[in-house]
Ligand SMILES: Nc1ncnc2c1ncn2[C@@H]1O[C@H](COP(=O)(O)OP(=O)(O)OP(=O)(O)O)[C@@H](O)[C@H]1O
């Protein structure tokens with residue numbers, strides 16, 4: 001089950017580092033007249049508040065969501081789900097629950113990992129360009145840190161993990177017949193999860209911040 | 210004994226099964242034959258309760274399936290072994306893992322006993338050497354045989370086989386038929402087999418039911434089937450030229 005998330009670590013790492021660097025550089029360019037520490041601070045907060053939970057959830061919706069949907073969908077068309085049912089198991093619980101659980105547990109860790117790499121990416125961005133010195137950036141990172149933002153980010157990532165795994169499992173499970181439907185439903189899984197994640201992002205921001 | 214009484218089943222308003230009544234006897238291999246698309250798989254799935262029926266009843270001995278409570282139903286299902294048309298082996302496990310799967314759930318055996326039982330079942334289908342392979346590494350026929358091993362692992366009282374020997378070479382097909390027959394007699398199982406293989410019919414057709422476009426068209430034994438006066442059945446039975454020749458010689 002862990003493979004669901006583990007396989008995504010590389011892509012998450014790459015995206016986080018690059019986005020971190022880009023956010024830092026752009027902030028530096030846009031904040032010419034603001035105090036220098038704003039760059040590190042803004043990079044840190046946008047990574048924590050928005051990018052690392054929402055973007056990573058969207059990436060995982062594409063990668064893990066389609067995986068879950070097509071896996072469950074092909075179990076349906078190869079009668080594996082019928083076989084589970086016939087053994088007296090509740091196939092939905094047996095197949096879906098562990099996936100949801102492992103995602104809800106695993107995605108917060110990926111999110112924290114992504115925050116760390118994003119901040120490092122920003123550091124690399126500063127080192128490679130001459131907008132700001134590395135120590136000025138680091139000072140910004142350490143300034144006015146609100147621990148609650150991290151809590152908020154983790155809560156969001158757990159909710160998103162739940163959404164993407166359950167929505168994808170639903171689409172996989174509702175495959176009736178044929179490989180074409182497996183493909184169609186895994187696309188639907190990705191699209192629906194993304195939309196739900198974005199809507200819940202808005203809702204959670206209203207509720208929690 | 211399993212009895213179907215006036216079963217109707219439709220998908221999207223189109224009837225796939227119409228008024229099917231039949232009894233399937235204990236210790237016998239009961240065959241359901243018919244062309245592709247005639248409703249064999251749907252009938253089998255209605256019998257085991259994987260498809261709900263529109264109307265009609267399915268009786269397992271003196272119990273009507275639909276009237277069972279949730280718990281009784283789970284218990285009943287443990288007595289059912291089913292071989293699906295596609296094999297339906299779990300691709301998250303090895304061959305051995307698949308055969309042990311129902312044992313781990315229901316047998317109450319220790320791990321070692323489960324493994325011994327799984328090996329005995331695999332031995333019977335001549336697949337012991339492949340026990341550590343993943344499902345994707347098996348040929349179609351090997352998958353069929355592994356699925357049979359899984360279906361018989363819990364020593365079922367009712368055995369359902371959806372085309373057990375399609376995709377097998379003639380020799381293996383005969384072996385599988387013989388194996389199913391043997392297990393059926395040995396444990397007094399009620400066995401229901403879907404097939405369109407006339408060889409199987411002639412070998413193990415203790416009782417044969419012929420489905421044609423969702424209706425029961427004919428019923429009898431392998432001994433009556435060759436001289437049955439039924440146009441559709443004859444078309445089905447004598448579809449291959451060898452059987453036609455055999456008929457002319459009679
Ligand atoms: N889930 C389903 N939804 C809609 N129609 C279905 C479904 N399952 C089966 N059918 C229809 O029921 C009819 C009978 O199908 P069934 O699978 O029972 O045929 P079969 O006799 O087993 O054929 P084969 O020998 O090819 O396996 C077919 O016309 C099929 O289109």
Ligand SMILES: [Mg+2]
Nearest residue numbers: 249250294371
């Ligand atoms: Mg079929």
